[in-house]
Amino acid sequence: AELEIERWKNENAPPNLPELKEHLQTKKTAFVLQEKRLKRLRLLIDSNKFAEARSEISQWKKTGEDLSGLSEMILNLEHIEKSDDIVLDLKRGLAWQKYPDSYIQNLKMAVDRCKSIQSIPRKSFNWRIPSKDELLLFFTSNIESKVQYNSGSYWSSTTDKVWSDYNWIVESKSSSLVRTLKDDYKFVICVTDASSEMIYHYLDTLKF
Structure with a gap:
């Protein structure tokens, strides 16, 4: 855009060239400010300074983008970090129940049970049954030693590709x-899911 405006100085300049130059400069300034804000926000999240991250968002100028969802995601991550009934698997960006139910249930009951968990607002972090791969990694990692579970068979969310029942x-x-x-x-x-990458993905979708 700058090159095009520069070319217009010498030939076929539109009558509103001054306004175009001013508009371009405004956009450039806003873009630089946005990049600085996002960089600071990422640093705060990476440092687990969630309260400061939410405060940073509250100071951003409203530009038509609803930032309440972003603020809630950070609040949820902060809640997970401090919770006594959740075990974090930082390597895989997951959070597990520390005290799962001690009774058995069929798959539909299990799905409904996970959806009903209220310890964290579920708009951003949806509790679910793990996939078979996630469950295998859980039982073969040091994370499982931090969870108080019964020995036995555990549901995965993965349906058999041949037998759908x-x-x-x-x-x-x-x-x-x-x-x-x-x-x-x-x-x-x-x-x-309890990964800062979720928040970064959300940031990438914002249009200021």
Whole structure:
């Protein structure tokens, strides 16, 4: 745009050239300010300074973009970081129930149970049943030692590709995969995504 305006100085300059130059400069200034704000916000989040991050957002000039969703995401991440009933897996960006239910339930009941968790606002962080791969990694990592769960079979959200009436479950002791009918009764441990990358992705979608 600057090159085009520079060319117009010598030939075929539109009558509103001064206004165009002023508009371009305004946009450039706003872009630089936005980049500085986003950089500062990322640094605050990476340093787990969530309250300061939310304060930073509250100072941003309203430009038609609803920032309440972004503020809530950071508030939820702050809540997860401080919670006593959640175990963080920072390596994979997940948060697990520290005290999953001690009773068995069929798949539909398990899905509803995870959706009903109220310890964190669910607009940004949706509690769910883990996939079979997430569950396998859980039982073979040091994260599982921090969770108080019963030994047994646990539901995954992964449906068998051949038999749609079956879902994969993971045996906690052997970390082995088994197919079982969705009407069977198994244990469930719920998980939610708890990664700053979610917030960064949200930031990338904002239009100021």
